[in-house]
Amino acid sequence: MSVYQTKEFARFARKDKLSAKALVEAAADVAQGNFDADLGAGVFKQRVARRGGGKSGGFRTILFFKAGRHTFYAYGFAKSERANVSEKELKALKKLASELLSYSAAQIAAAEKAGELIELVDSNDGQEDNEA
DSSP states (O other), rough: OOOOOOOEHHHHHHHTTTOHHHHHHHHHHHHHTSSSSSEEETTTEHHHOOOSSSSSSEEEEEEOOOOSSOOEEEEEEEEESSOOOOOHHHHHHHHHHHHHHTTOHHHHHHHHTTSSEEEOOOOOOSSOOOOO
16 A cells, blocks of 8 residues: 655645654554544544654644555644534545545556655655655
């Protein structure tokens, strides 16, 4: 399973210093059935800890997952900034999830080449930087 982030999510992750390692681990948790909320249609909410802190006061991420497919991070926010996504936002996220989860390998490669998707790689070499 590969883990990708949208260009918009990559900006959020970079600004808030979320490591690729933490995001890959959170995606693996979702794949194993350990998630915070199943919002339906392949959309999941998963907490990610702040660097040096715990998950409860950290970040909330919205990712798209379907067994046997890739995982896509689409949206993130600090718990201190907002409680949840609105119904209107959730509807848009479900539509985007449907599209991304149906992408072929060629479509993913094209989106990567265009800079719309960035693969997250947990290098496990002590680096905490995102790929974007």
